[in-house]
Amino acid sequence: DVKVTQSSRYLVKRTGEKVFLECVQDMDHENMFWYRQDPGLGLRLIYFSYDVKMKEKGDIPEGYSVSREKKERFSLILESASTNQTSMYLCASSRQIYNEQFFGPGTRLTVL
């Protein structure tokens, strides 16, 4: 079974803090994705990566950056957290670009 893990299920941070969200997959998948999910807005793509050290912007990259130094790990960074970044953050991975994506359990981030 594919396993995608995320470093925290719940996280509370202060405005202005730098926040790191970590995602690890154990199936040697090429592609990894970061989404946020908000009520009424659905899933929105923040960033994705087709390979190590590669990244592509999604629909809402502003205020975020990513890092992929190893194939299995994809990090989402909030450089200076703001209250409008309070959300559920979901990581996903897929073997090849045309394969289905498998999601992690999510991180519920609250920025105060």
Place this chain on the structure above:
Amino acid sequence: EDQVTQSPEALRLQEGESSSLNCSYTVSGLRGLFWYRQDPGKGPEFLFTLYSAGEEKEKERLKATLTKKESFLHITAPKPEDSATYLCAVRRKRGSTLGRLYFGRGTQLTVWP
């Protein structure tokens, strides 16, 4: 503009009452339509991939079908444990972002005993 529209937004069924969820899409050149189930507070769980019109996939009480404009998720004799939000997503055949999925906003299904 919306490329994936799911209806209804919410659906309440009595246990055993069969129904269908709809996913209509407007992308040109479909390279896969995906169905996911999401329980509250959890990540989406992959259910099916459909690639061409006429294709069908089944899993327990769920059956997904695909036409050139829409997909249906048929739920036969649902049970309370089928309660969840069902998400539909599509992938384009062409474009600079081949790997990404475009998600609908989901249908929240509640099955009561």
